[in-house]
Amino acid sequence: MQTRPSVDKAVARKPEQVAIKPQRMGFEFDEKVPNYWLDDSYTLSHTMNALSVLFPQGEQFFVDSVRYFRDCVTDPAKKAEVRGFIGQEAMHSLEHDAMNSHVRDQGMPVEELEKQLKMVLDLTRKLPKRHQLAVTCGLEHLTAMMADMLLERSDVREDMHETMRPLWVWHAIEETEHKGVAFDVFQESGGTYAERTFYLAFSTAILGVVASYFTGRMMLSDRRNFSLRDGARGLWRMWGKNGTFSSLIPTWLNYFRPGFHPWQHDNSELIARFKAEIEQYIAPQYQKGSTRTLQ
Ligand SMILES: [Fe+2]
Numbered sequence: 063m064q065t066r067p068s069v070d071k072a073v074a075r076k077p078e079q080v081a082i083k084p085q086r087m088g089f090e091f092d093e094k095v096p097n098y099w100l101d102d103s104y105t106l107s108h109t110m111n112a113l114s115v116l117f118p119q120g121e122q123f124f125v126d127s128v129r130y131f132r133d134c135v136t137d138p139a140k141k142a143e144v145r146g147f148i149g150q151e152a153m154h155s156l157e158h159d160a161m162n163s164h165v166r167d168q169g170m171p172v173e174e175l176e177k178q179l180k181m182v183l184d185l186t187r188k189l190p191k192r193h194q195l196a197v198t199c200g201l202e203h204l205t206a207m208m209a210d211m212l213l214e215r216s217d218v219r220e221d222m223h224e225t226m227r228p229l230w231v232w233h234a235i236e237e238t239e240h241k242g243v244a245f246d247v248f249q250e251s252g253g254t255y256a257e258r259t260f261y262l263a264f265s266t267a268i269l270g271v272v273a274s275y276f277t278g279r280m281m282l283s284d285r286r287n288f289s290l291r292d293g294a295r296g297l298w299r300m301w302g303k304n305g306t307f308s309s310l311i312p313t314w315l316n317y318f319r320p321g322f323h324p325w326q327h328d329n330s331e332l333i334a335r336f337k338a339e340i341e342q343y344i345a346p347q348y349q350k351g352s353t354r355t356l357q
């Protein structure tokens with residue numbers, strides 16, 4: 063009996079008004095950023111710092127896996143979206159590098175974690191290339207879910223210190239803008255339902271282990287400030303009732319629907335809502351837009 067759906071062709075498209083344009087921001091992080099910049103919480107701040115360490119190399123992996131299959135895309139509009147995706151992820155890497163340098167200057171073992179992440183990604187690069195693209199689609203689903211949550215939930219944004227909030231809101235906007243690109247390339251490349259769903263589970267598990275380990279290493283380096291109460295509260299905020307991560311489980315499961323497409327959930331209104339607000343944070347030298355063309 064055939065249980066696997068034979069058709070997995072998504073029908074949704076990115077709304078016309080959503081543009082995928084790379085924009086360097088030039089964020090700077092200095093002594094005005096408190097160590098515990100998220101809800102004054104040791105646990106939550108180390109968790110987000112750990113996620114930030116994952117971005118530069120992780121996003122390079124996304125870009126590489128999309129590049130392998132970009133020639134499968136023939137539609138000129140979709141080709142432009144791929145260029146926009148590559149450029150946006152490159153900019154995210156640069157901005158998170160700036161944040162990660164700041165975290166390193168606070169005494170966190172960023173370089174050591176980056177070396178360990180490279181080992182994990184080098185292993186992942188041994189997978190067949192389309193499976194690597196399926197990993198990217200899975201991780202892009204996770205980032206799109208978190209981006210949507212951050213833009214939807216004012217309580218989470220307000221908990222972020224004002225020196226950090228613009229980076230995360232800007233990243234969330236752009237993750238929303240390009241959330242369908244890797245998925246579309248995967249479909250054009252002949253990717254199957256079994257591949258994409260298996261690798262969502264696979265990449266979620268790997269990300270869970272790596273992010274927890276990185277958070278643990280950060281906390282260990284800063285153990286003199288450890289508090290059981292803060293740890294319990296932080297875990298509840300993430301995984302308790304209406305937690306930042308637990309509330310995402312239904313969206314995570316949507317990916318298993320045959321015919322799923324990221325734009326079946328049209329949240330382009332969130333982009334419009336935050337775009338103008340975030341533009342005021344572009345550093346003067348980048349205000350004329352990014353002139354760099356990334357291929
Ligand atoms: Fe990104």
Ligand SMILES: [Fe+2]
Pocket residue numbers: 151202205237240
């Ligand atoms: Fe992305």
